[in-house]
Amino acid sequence: MKRLRLASSGSIRQRLILQLLVLVAVLSWVLYLSIRTVAGSAVETTQDAILGSATIAIAEELRGGVDGVAIDIPYTAFSMLGATGEDRVFYRILVDGATVTGYEDLPLADQPLGGLSPFFYTREYQSDTVRIAAVERSVIVGSRPVRVEVIVAQTRSAQDAIVAQMANRAATLGLGFFAIAALLSLLTARSVLQPVNNLAEAVGRRGPQDLRPVEWPVPSELAPLVAALNQFIARLSGALIRTETFIAEAAHHIRTPLATLRAQAEIALRQSQDEAARAAIRGMIRSVDDSARSVGQLLDHAAVVYRTDQRTDEEIDLAALTRDMVAVFGPAAELRDIGFELSLPDEPVTMTADRLLLESAIRNLLDNAVKYSALEGLISVSLEVEGDQARLTVCDSGRGLSGAKSATLTGRFRRGENVSDVIGSGLGLTIVREVVAAHGGDFRLTEREGGGACANLSLPLG
Amino acid sequence: MRKLILALGLILSAAGAMAFDIEEERLFGSGQEASVVSILSTTDIDIFEPLVVAFQAVNPGIAVQYTVASTTEVYRAVSGRERAFDLVISSAMDLQMKLANDGYAREHRSIETDGLPTWARWRDQLFAFAQEPVVLILSRPAFDGLRLPQTRADLIDLLRANPERFEGRIGTYDPNRSGAGYLFATQDARQSDTFWRLSEVMGGLSPRLYDGSGAMIADVQAGRLALAYNVLGSYAAAQLAGDPNAALIELEDFTNVLLRTALIPREAERPELGAAFLDFLLSGKGQTLIDEKAGLPRIDAATLASAGHRRPIRLDPGLLVFVDPLKRQRFLSEWTAAVVRR
Numbered sequence: 154m155k156r157l158r159l160a161s162s163g164s165i166r167q168r169l170i171l172q173l174l175v176l177v178a179v180l181s182w183v184l185y186l187s188i189r190t191v192a193g194s195a196v197e198t199t200q201d202a203i204l205g206s207a208t209i210a211i212a213e214e215l216r217g218g219v220d221g222v223a224i225d226i227p228y229t230a231f232s233m234l235g236a237t238g239e240d241r242v243f244y245r246i247l248v249d250g251a252t253v254t255g256y257e258d259l260p261l262a263d264q265p266l267g268g269l270s271p272f273f274y275t276r277e278y279q280s281d282t283v284r285i286a287a288v289e290r291s292v293i294v295g296s297r298p299v300r301v302e303v304i305v306a307q308t309r310s311a312q313d314a315i316v317a318q319m320a321n322r323a324a325t326l327g328l329g330f331f332a333i334a335a336l337l338s339l340l341t342a343r344s345v346l347q348p349v350n351n352l353a354e355a356v357g358r359r360g361p362q363d364l365r366p367v368e369w370p371v372p373s374e375l376a377p378l379v380a381a382l383n384q385f386i387a388r389l390s391g392a393l394i395r396t397e398t399f400i401a402e403a404a405h406h407i408r409t410p411l412a413t414l415r416a417q418a419e420i421a422l423r424q425s426q427d428e429a430a431r432a433a434i435r436g437m438i439r440s441v442d443d444s445a446r447s448v449g450q451l452l453d454h455a456a457v458v459y460r461t462d463q464r465t466d467e468e469i470d471l472a473a474l475t476r477d478m479v480a481v482f483g484p485a486a487e488l489r490d491i492g493f494e495l496s497l498p499d500e501p502v503t504m505t506a507d508r509l510l511l512e513s514a515i516r517n518l519l520d521n522a523v524k525y526s527a528l529e530g531l532i533s534v535s536l537e538v539e540g541d542q543a544r545l546t547v548c549d550s551g552r553g554l555s556g557a558k559s560a561t562l563t564g565r566f567r568r569g570e571n572v573s574d575v576i577g578s579g580l581g582l583t584i585v586r587e588v589v590a591a592h593g594g595d596f597r598l599t600e601r602e603g604g605g606a607c608a609n610l611s612l613p614l615g
Numbered sequence: 616m617r618k619l620i621l622a623l624g625l626i627l628s629a630a631g632a633m634a635f636d637i638e639e640e641r642l643f644g645s646g647q648e649a650s651v652v653s654i655l656s657t658t659d660i661d662i663f664e665p666l667v668v669a670f671q672a673v674n675p676g677i678a679v680q681y682t683v684a685s686t687t688e689v690y691r692a693v694s695g696r697e698r699a700f701d702l703v704i705s706s707a708m709d710l711q712m713k714l715a716n717d718g719y720a721r722e723h724r725s726i727e728t729d730g731l732p733t734w735a736r737w738r739d740q741l742f743a744f745a746q747e748p749v750v751l752i753l754s755r756p757a758f759d760g761l762r763l764p765q766t767r768a769d770l771i772d773l774l775r776a777n778p779e780r781f782e783g784r785i786g787t788y789d790p791n792r793s794g795a796g797y798l799f800a801t802q803d804a805r806q807s808d809t810f811w812r813l814s815e816v817m818g819g820l821s822p823r824l825y826d827g828s829g830a831m832i833a834d835v836q837a838g839r840l841a842l843a844y845n846v847l848g849s850y851a852a853a854q855l856a857g858d859p860n861a862a863l864i865e866l867e868d869f870t871n872v873l874l875r876t877a878l879i880p881r882e883a884e885r886p887e888l889g890a891a892f893l894d895f896l897l898s899g900k901g902q903t904l905i906d907e908k909a910g911l912p913r914i915d916a917a918t919l920a921s922a923g924h925r926r927p928i929r930l931d932p933g934l935l936v937f938v939d940p941l942k943r944q945r946f947l948s949e950w951t952a953a954v955v956r957r
Contacts, residue, residue, distance in 0.1 A: 225945060226936045228805045235931025239738040241716045242932035246941075254941040279718050310738075 165349075166342050173338030180334070181327040188323035193316045200237065200284065200312050205271040207234050208286040208305040211246070215301050217293040222248050222301055230305075238311020243278060247302040259304055262287045266302065281308045348372050352379070360590075364390040401455035404448045411448065415441045446520075450580040453513050457584050460510055461591040469508050470501040471543055471612070475536055478515045482523055491526050496535040502543050504614045506592055514588035517581040518547045518608050525551030526605070541614050542594075548607040585610070635688045635697050643667045644678025652888035653680040656704035657689055658875070658911075665908035670895045677888060686710055686794030693719050693880050701889030704877045706747075706847075707794040709801075711876045712934040715741040720878040723890045727897035732916045735874060737930040743874035744896040745911035748848035748925055749799050751864045752832060752855065757784065757841030758862075766868040767809045770844075774816045781820050786831045786843040787954075789824035791947055795873075796826065799845040801937040801946060802871045802928050809868070811953060817844070818954040829854070836861055847873065853910040865924060872919065872927040875911060 210230040216223040224246055234242050245255035260276040266289035274285050283306040291298045348371050355369045366383040415438060422434045479493055486493060522532045530550035537544050582598070585608070589596040594612035601607045639660055644651070656663065660681055667679045682700070684692065686707035693703055693714050705711050714720055720740035728742055735743035751770070753763070757780065764770040774781055788796020803810040823840070825831045828850045831843035836858060848863065855861040877896065879889040895901045902913040912918070919925050928934070936942055 223945075224941050226939055226942050228933050228936050231936050232929070232931055232933030235929070235933060240932075241718070241738075242935060243716075254939055281718075 166346055169342040169345065170338055173341065174335055177331055177334035177338060181331040184330060185320075185323045185327035188326065189316070189320045192319035192323070196312050196315050196319070197284075200307070200309070201273050201286070203233055203237065204284060204286045204305060204307055205273070205288075207231065208271045208288050208303050211244070211305065212288050212290045212301075212303045215290055215292050215303075217299070219295055222253075222292050222294055222299060224254065224301075234305075234307055238314065240308045240311050241279075241281065241283075243283065243306040245302075245304045247304075249299055255304075259306055260285065261302075261304065276306075278306060283308050284312075348375060356382070364393065397455050397458055400451055404451040404455070408445065408448050408452070411441055411445050415445070447580075450517070450584070453517070454580050454584050454587075457510060457513055457587050457591075460507060461587060464507045464510070464591065466505045466507055468503055469506055469511065470503055471506075471511070471545070472497045472500075472502045472536055474508070474511060475515060475534060475545065478512065478519060479534055481516070482519045486523050486532070489523070489526070490529040491523060492531050494531055494533040496533070496537075498536060498538060502536060502538055502614070504543060504612060506612070510588045510591065514585045514610070515545070517584050518610075521581050521608075522547050522549040522551075525549055527551060530605075538614070539611075542611045543614055545610040545612070546607055548601045548605060550601070550603075550605040582608075635684060635692045635695070637682055637684050637688075639683040640681065642678060642680050643671060646678075648678035649676045650885060650888060651678040651680050652701045652885060652892055653682065653699070654702045654704065654889075654892065655682050655684060655689055655692060655700040657684065657686050657706050658704060658909075659683060662909045662911070666896065666901065666904050669900070669904050669908075670892060673895065674891065677891070679892070690714065690794075693882075696882055699882045699884045700880055701883045701885045702877055702892050703880055704744075704875065706873060706875050707798060708874055708876055708928055708930065709798055709934040709938050710794060711741055711878060712737065712930060712932070713938045714880075715878055716932065716935060719881055721881050721883065721886055723879055723886075723893065725890070725894050727894040731897065731914060734916075734927055734929065735914050741876050741878050741930060742893060742897065743876050743914055743930070744893075744902070745849070745875040745905055745909075746914055746919070746927060747873045747875065747912055748865050749845050749871045749873055750848040750851055751842060751844055751866055752835050752846050752851050753842040753862050753864065754835050754838055754840065755860050755862055756838065757781075763862060763864065764866070765864070766866055767807070767813050768868065770866070771809065771813055771816050774820060778820060781841050783821045783823070784839070784841040785817050785820050785822040786825055786834060786840040787817065787822055788831075788845055789826055790950055792824075793826040795828075795847070796845065797937070797943075797947075798873070798928070799871060800950060803845070804946070805933075806869050806871070806926065811949075813844075814950065814953040818956055821956070822954060824954075849911045865922070867924045869926050870922075870924050872925050874914075874927060874930065876930070 207230045210227050210233075211224075214225045214227055216225075226244075231242055231244075234240065243256045243259050245257065245259040246253050247261075259278060262272050262274055262285070264272070266272050266287055269288075271286040271288040274287070276283055276285060285304060285306040287302060287304045290301050290303070292301050293299070352367070352369055352371055352375060356367060364386055366386055367379050369379075371379050418434055418438050418441060422431055422438070425431050425434060476495070476497060479495055483493070519532075519534075526532055526549040532550070533546075533548045535546050586596050589610055589612065592612055594610060596611075597609045599607045599609060641660055642651070643664075660683060663681060667681060671677065671679065686705055687710070689703060689705050690707065690710040690713070692698060692700070694717070703711075703714075715737060720738075722739045723742075724739050728736060728739060731742060735746075751764070761773060761777065762769075764773055774785075788799060790797035790800045800810070823834075825843075828847040831840065831846055832851050832854045834840040835843050836855065838860075848865070851863050855863055877893050879886050879893065883889050896905065897914075905911045906913040919927060937946060
C-alpha cells in the first residue's frame with residue numbers, strides 16, 4: 154500500500170520550541186537589565202553616601218569665631234573617598250558666595266541648598282563626569298551668621314567599574330538562565346508532544362482489519378481528535394459490516410434459487426431426448442455448480458470475517474480435522490481420478506482454535522488443490538509438528554503459480570493469471586489467509602518441485 | 616666603555632629665564648642618540664646615575680636629560696606647564712597626588728605597572744618605584760647610659776627626663792621650607808596625637824631646623840646633634856653604614872614609609888620615552904639597581920607585611936587635604952607655635 158504524503162503546515166514542536174526560546178530570551182534580557190539597573194542604583198546610592206559623608210565631615214569642622222570662619226578639612230574626609238577606588242577628588246568651599254579654597258571653577262548646584270543632608274548632582278568637570286555633593290552651613294562670625302557652602306566632587310570610574318563588573322555577572326547569569334531554560338523548553342516540547350506521538354504510534358501499529366475504537370489514554374486536548382477518529386472508524390466499520398451483510402444476504406438469497414434451478418435442470422436433463430439440448434443442460438448444470446461454489450465461498454468468507462471478530466475457541470485435534478476434511482473431498486477427487494497422499498502424525502495435534510474457521514480454511518485449500526490439479530494427479534497433504542508450530546502442507550500437481558507472488562494471490566478477489574479457464578471467485582486463498590492470521594499463524598504459497606503449487610500453513614500450538 | 620657624560624650648565628637660552636629654579640641638570644649621552652628623554656626629578660643625580668647608565672645600556676639610542684629641582688619647584692614646573700618633561704619623579708607624594716588628581720598626568724599601563732601592588736599606584740597615572748622608611752637617627756655617645764627609645768612615647772620621656780643633654784641638639788625638618796618635611800609632619804600628625812606632644816617637647820629644647828636629610832645626618836655623625844627626627848631612611852642607612860657611633864631607629868609605634876613616585880605629564884613631548892624609562896625603573900632589573908646601586912629600597916609588599924610598624928603613606932585623595940592652602944597655613948602655624956619658641 155502506498156503511503157500518502159500529507160501537506161505539512163509546519164511542526165508543532167518547532168513552533169513550540171521557537172516560542173519558548175523567544176520567551177526565555179526576553180526573560181533573560183529582562184533579568185540582565187533589572188540586575189544591571191538595581192546594581193547600578195545600589196552602587197550609586199553607596200557612593201553617594203560616602204561622598205555625602207565626606208562633605209558633611211568637612212562641614213562639621215567649620216568653626217565660627219571673631220575674625221572669620223575656621224576651615225579644617227579632616228584627612229579622613231578625602232581618604233574615605235579613596236576607599237572604593239581610585240577616583241579623582243575635587244572640592245570647593247565658599248564663604249558668603251566667595252571661594253576661599255579648593256577648585257574655583259567646580260560647578261555649583263543650580264538650586265538653593267537647604268537642610269542638613271547634602272544635595273547631589275552630576276556635572277562635567279575637567280573632561281570627566283563628576284558626582285557632586287553640596288551642603289550648606291551657617292556659621293556665626295562676630296555674632297553675624299555667615300553662609301558656608303562645602304562642595305565635594307568625585308569622578309565615577311570606580312562606580313562604573315563595579316557596575317560593569319556586575320553587568321558582566323548579570324550577563325553571565327542571563328546566559329546561563331537562557332541555556333538552562335532552552336534545554337528545559339526542548340524537554341517540555343518533547344514531553345508535550347509525547348502523547349501525540351504515542352497516539353500516532355498506537356493507531357499506526359494496528360492491523361489492517363482492526364476497526365475497534367481507539368481507547369488509548371490521551372490528554373484532554375487530544376480527546377476531540379480521538380473522538381472524531383473513533384466516529385470515523387465507527388462509520389467505516391458500519392459500512393464494512395453492511396457490505397459484508399449485504400454480500401452474505403445476497404449469497405444466501407441466490408443459493409436457494411440456484412438449488413431449485415439445478416434440480417429443475419436435472420429433471421430437464423432426464424426428460425430430454427435431444428442430445429444437443431442435453432449437452433446444453435449439462436453445461437448449464439456445471440455453471441450452476443460453479444456459481445453455487447462461488448456463493449458458498451462468499452458465505453464462507455462472510456462467516457470468516459464475522460467469526461474472526463468473535464471467535465469461539467476450543468481444543469481441537471488438527472490431525473483428526475485434516476483427516477476428516479480429506480475424507481470429505483474424497484468423492485470429488487475420485488471423479489477426476491485424483492488421489493490423496495496423506496501424511497499425519499500418529500498422536501493428536503491439539504491446539505486452541507476456532508473449529509469452523511479452521512475447517513473453512515482447510516476446505517478451501519483442498520478445494521483449490523482438487524480444482525487446479527491435473528486429471529489423475531496426486532495431492533499430498535502432510536501435517537507435522539516443529540517446536541511450537543504445527544505445519545500443514547497441501548501440494549497439488551496443477552499448473553503452479555507461474556511466478557506470481559504469494560501475497561498477490563491471497564488478496565481478496567485476486568486470481569492467478571494462468572487460471573482464466575477454471576471458474577473461481579478468488580476468495581479461497583483470502584479466506585485461508587484471514588483464518589491463519591486470526592490464529593497468529595503464517596501462510597505462504599510456494600512452487601512445488603516438478604510442477605504444481607504448495608500451500609504452507611504454520612499455526613502456533615497451544 | 617665609559618659613557619661620555621656631558622654636564623650642562625643651567626639652560627638660560629633664548630627661551631628666557633626659567634620660571635622655576637633648577638638645582639642641577641645633566642645630559643647623559645654621546646651626542647649620537649636619536650632621541651632624548653627629559654626627566655624632572657627631586658632625586659640627586661649621583662643617586663640616579665647608575666640607573667640612567669643601565670637604562671642607556673639597554674636603550675643605546677636614547678639620551679637622558681636629567682634635571683633636579685626641589686619638590687615644590689617640580690610641582691610648579693608641571694602644574695604651571697613651565698617646560699615639557701617626559702617623566703616626573705618626586706618624593707613629595709602629596710604634590711604628585713595633586714598633579715595626578717588635577718589631570719596633569721597621563722595614563723600608562725604595561726606589564727611592569729600591572730606588577731605593582733595596588734597601594735603603589737594610583738589610576739595608572741602615579742607609580743611608586745621605591746619605598747623608604749622615615750626614621751629616627753641618634754648619636755650613641757649622646758645617649759650614653761640611657762636606653763635607646765623605641766617609640767615616640769619613649770622619646771618624649773627621655774627628652775623630658777634629660778633636658779640638659781638634648782638642649783639645642785635636636786634636629787628635624789622645617790616643614791615651612793621642605794616639602795618632604797611637611798609631608799612627614801602632616802602624616803605624623805594624622806597617625807597619632809603623640810606627634811603634637813613630641814613637637815611641644817622638642818620645641819622646649821631649642822631644636823635646629825633643616826631642609827634636607829643629608830645635613831641632619833652629617834650633624835648627627837659629627838656629634839653636633841644628639842638625634843634627628845624624621846630622616847629619610849635610605850640616605851641615613853647609606854651615610855651611617857659602618858659608623859659605630861650612630862644608630863638608626865624605626866620607631867615601633869609607627870614608622871611612615873615614603874613612596875618615591877613617578878608620573879608621565881600630560882604635556883610630555885615624548886611620553887613613550889618617559890614610559891620606557893618608567894617601565895625600566897619598575898622592571899626587575901631596574902628595581903634591583905634601585906635597591907643595590909641607588910640605595911633606595913625597592914617596592915616590596917613582603918617587607919611591609921613582615922614589619923607591622925611600617926605604614927606606607929597611602930596614595931589616596933587624603934593626601935590632597937594637606938595640600939589645601941588653608942589647611943597648610945593652619946598646620947604650619949600650629950606647628951610653628953609648638954616648635955619654634957622666641
